[in-house]
Amino acid sequence: MSDTHEETIAFVRESEIPAAPPPERQAGAIRWVRDNLFSTWFNAIVTLVALYVIWWLLSGLIPWIVNGTWEGSSVLECREILQGETGGCFSVLRERWSQLLFGFQYPPSLHWRPTLAFALLFVAVPPALFFKLPRWMLVFTAVYPFLAYWLIWGGTIITPVFAAIGLVVGYLVFVRVEKRSFMLGLFAALVAATVVWWFGGVIADEFSRVARLRPVASRAMGGFMLNMILGIVCVSLSLPLGILLALGRQSRLPVVKGFCVIFIEFIRGVPLITLLFVANVILAFFLPPGTNFDLILRVIIMITLFASAYIAEVIRGGLAALPKGQYEAGDSLGLNYAQSMRLIILPQALKISIPGIVNVAVGLFKDTTLVSVISMYDLVGIIRGSILASTAWSGIYWELWVAACAMFFVVCYGISQYSQWLERQLRTDHR
Amino acid sequence: MTMTDTNPSGMKVSDEIAIEIRNMNKWYGQFHVLRDIDLTVRQGERIVVCGPSGSGKSTLIRCINALEEHQQGSIVVDGVPLSSDIKNIDRIRSEVGMCFQHFNLFPHLTILENCTLAPIWVRKVPKREAEETAMYFLEKVKIPDQARKYPGQLSGGQQQRVAIARSLCMRPRIMLFDEPTSALDPEMIKEVLDTMIQLAEEGMTMICVTHEMGFARQVANRVIFMDAGQIVEQNEPEAFFKNPQNERTKLFLSQILGH
Ligand SMILES: Nc1ncnc2c1ncn2[C@@H]1O[C@H](COP(=O)(O)OP(=O)(O)OP(=O)(O)O)[C@@H](O)[C@H]1O
Ligand SMILES: [Mg+2]
Numbered sequence: 001m002s003d004t005h006e007e008t009i010a011f012v013r014e015s016e017i018p019a020a021p022p023p024e025r026q027a028g029a030i031r032w033v034r035d036n037l038f039s040t041w042f043n044a045i046v047t048l049v050a051l052y053v054i055w056w057l058l059s060g061l062i063p064w065i066v067n068g069t070w071e072g073s074s075v076l077e078c079r080e081i082l083q084g085e086t087g088g089c090f091s092v093l094r095e096r097w098s099q100l101l102f103g104f105q106y107p108p109s110l111h112w113r114p115t116l117a118f119a120l121l122f123v124a125v126p127p128a129l130f131f132k133l134p135r136w137m138l139v140f141t142a143v144y145p146f147l148a149y150w151l152i153w154g155g156t157i158i159t160p161v162f163a164a165i166g167l168v169v170g171y172l173v174f175v176r177v178e179k180r181s182f183m184l185g186l187f188a189a190l191v192a193a194t195v196v197w198w199f200g201g202v203i204a205d206e207f208s209r210v211a212r213l214r215p216v217a218s219r220a221m222g223g224f225m226l227n228m229i230l231g232i233v234c235v236s237l238s239l240p241l242g243i244l245l246a247l248g249r250q251s252r253l254p255v256v257k258g259f260c261v262i263f264i265e266f267i268r269g270v271p272l273i274t275l276l277f278v279a280n281v282i283l284a285f286f287l288p289p290g291t292n293f294d295l296i297l298r299v300i301i302m303i304t305l306f307a308s309a310y311i312a313e314v315i316r317g318g319l320a321a322l323p324k325g326q327y328e329a330g331d332s333l334g335l336n337y338a339q340s341m342r343l344i345i346l347p348q349a350l351k352i353s354i355p356g357i358v359n360v361a362v363g364l365f366k367d368t369t370l371v372s373v374i375s376m377y378d379l380v381g382i383i384r385g386s387i388l389a390s391t392a393w394s395g396i397y398w399e400l401w402v403a404a405c406a407m408f409f410v411v412c413y414g415i416s417q418y419s420q421w422l423e424r425q426l427r428t429d430h431r
Numbered sequence: 432m433t434m435t436d437t438n439p440s441g442m443k444v445s446d447e448i449a450i451e452i453r454n455m456n457k458w459y460g461q462f463h464v465l466r467d468i469d470l471t472v473r474q475g476e477r478i479v480v481c482g483p484s485g486s487g488k489s490t491l492i493r494c495i496n497a498l499e500e501h502q503q504g505s506i507v508v509d510g511v512p513l514s515s516d517i518k519n520i521d522r523i524r525s526e527v528g529m530c531f532q533h534f535n536l537f538p539h540l541t542i543l544e545n546c547t548l549a550p551i552w553v554r555k556v557p558k559r560e561a562e563e564t565a566m567y568f569l570e571k572v573k574i575p576d577q578a579r580k581y582p583g584q585l586s587g588g589q590q591q592r593v594a595i596a597r598s599l600c601m602r603p604r605i606m607l608f609d610e611p612t613s614a615l616d617p618e619m620i621k622e623v624l625d626t627m628i629q630l631a632e633e634g635m636t637m638i639c640v641t642h643e644m645g646f647a648r649q650v651a652n653r654v655i656f657m658d659a660g661q662i663v664e665q666n667e668p669e670a671f672f673k674n675p676q677n678e679r680t681k682l683f684l685s686q687i688l689g690h
Contacts, residue, residue, distance in 0.1 A: 426539070
């Protein structure tokens with residue numbers, strides 16, 4: 001390097017440049033608006049149109065909400081109070097909220113029972129969803145379904161207790177016998193559980209007064225409660241069933257594989273609503289008369305089967321996305337099939353499948369409103385078949401449907417947020 | 432072919448037979464991948480398998496722990512015949528460790544959990560004890576400080592060493608390696624080979640598919656050359672490299688040693 005160059009290149013700073021605030025027009029809101037909303041003439045037009053639409057919506061919506069009345073006990077009284085001004089007639093929600101939530105047949109004096117069951121849901125579900133919580137809390141999660149059944153349907157506590165005992169006995173028998181043969185284990189477990197259930201049925205009939213809550217018939221279930229019951233039960237049943245179907249579809253045993261393929265393809269090929277009609281009419285036709293196989297149970301079975309076929313396909317996608325090496329690594333370490341599925345394959349496949357599973361779950365929850373078509377009074381059924389059909393409130397569409405949307409939205413948005421949180425928690429691949 | 436009881440570096444080989452393969456044949460559909468394979472591996476022996484791509488090296492060692500099924504002939508590992516009996520297969524797999532070209536660590540588990548999973552579930556070792564064993568082997572492969580990390584946070588060489596440690600945690604009597612270094616950058620190859628050499632010096636029975644001829648010279652008792660699904664030539668490393676007999680072996684060696 002030459003001397004002249006060295007003089008021009010060498011440089012030593014002797015004083016610090018003090019930090020200065022950015023120029024006024026470049027910072028803050030003005031800059032943001034200009035950059036984001038008016039950067040080109042096209043963007044400017046879009047912005048103006050959007051502003052107009054927002055103003056138009058709000059100018060209708062705000063008076064409707066603010067002027068709305070919660071007084072009055074019929075649509076006529078409502079109109080009187082409003083005196084021709086725009087405004088919602090929210091009095092219908094105030095007057096009919098218990099129907100919206102519980103249906104019109106559930107005895108109002110017993111509403112505390114489903115409410116309590118709902119409150120306990122917030123104790124039972126978190127241990128299953130947030131794995132940082134202590135494991136022992138899962139005990140309550142396991143007890144909850146039986147407790148909730150007892151609270152909502154009433155009757156003697158012996159029935160749900162024996163239902164639970166039957167499951168436990170079945171499981172224990174399965175674990176014992178499974179070592180010899182899987183199918184034999186399954187069969188023995190089924191027999192053992194059935195014996196316990198039958199025995200429980202006899203005892204429950206005999207001692208029907210023990211710890212007895214006033215029984216409520218399945219027909220009486222309605223309102224958003226019915227949607228929640230169907231949604232929660234069907235999602236929690238269809239996930240394990242979907243996993244089994246997905247694994248079955250990969251099975252090397254032709255019988256198992258064939259059964260799963262046919263089942264999945266058939267269920268996916270028919271609309272849910274037809275399955276519900278089948279549940280409503282035909283199942284009852286096939287069953288021996290006098291069997292107490294109630295409608296809710298039939299509907300739960302149908303929705304569960306329907307959702308599990310979709311979940312199975314979502315999970316199959318997750319399984320297919322795993323490199324073959326993961327299976328081989330599990331095999332080469334001597335893990336058996338059940339172990340490598342449970343410890344290696346499913347945790348990864350399910351993680352990949354979360355968005356798809358949540359999609360199915362949210363869709364399933366909303367599809368529970370289809371039961372209104374087979375004359376069950378869920379939230380939609382109650383609004384259409386009971387409230388709007390009444391003389392007092394006919395014509396109050398907006399208020400009711402907006403309320404219904406809001407209820408579903410809260411639950412579905414919650415599910416969606418949870419799934420995003422879960423995905424972040426499980427991100428260990430550091431890509 | 433002559434066999435000595437010690438190899439160049441003086442490591443002991445016992446008379447006990449670890450793996451015995453007799454007349455083994457395997458087809459993929461119509462394609463005859465492995466033809467009349469006969470191979471006896473004694474306890475403590477270190478065998479390097481080499482050969483051109485597609486010659487069936489991976490298939491051969493994957494047959495030993497039943498990742499692939501063979502259709503003819505017999506394989507006996509540690510006295511247990513490899514049949515379609517799932518109990519025998521599980522037993523053999525828990526005695527035979529395997530390292531893959533692409534590591535195949537479990538990405539959803541930490542390094543420590545990767546290492547303790549099989550001992551806990553297959554060997555029913557208590558968790559505490561399994562973790563101690565895992566730390567012992569992680570120290571051995573020189574990455575104890577990474578135990579709480581996930582595989583995705585480690586370099587390729589480190590991942591392969593974890594994979595070796597994971598296999599060792601099962602205390603296998605035999606280790607199989609399928610091109611453990613061929614997915615690695617040159618500077619990482621050495622750290623993995625060093626680990627393998629250390630393992631060999633401790634007397635582990637090993638079958639390695641590798642093209643690392645330096646490694647073969649240093650630790651192998653025998654080098655096996657495969658082509659078109661057959662064992663074409665096998666010999667002590669010294670003789671194998673200096674004086675190959677078969678034309679195909681000569682060609683292969685000239686290709687990989689040529690540059
Ligand atoms: N699953 C399979 N189905 C059909 N053919 C296969 C299968 N796996 C391997 N092959 C074929 O079998 C032959 C041997 O494969 P193998 O993987 O054992 O070769 P290799 O010697 O390990 O080669 P490389 O050095 O490339 O790993 C190849 O010709 C390959 O195309
Ligand atoms: Mg290979």
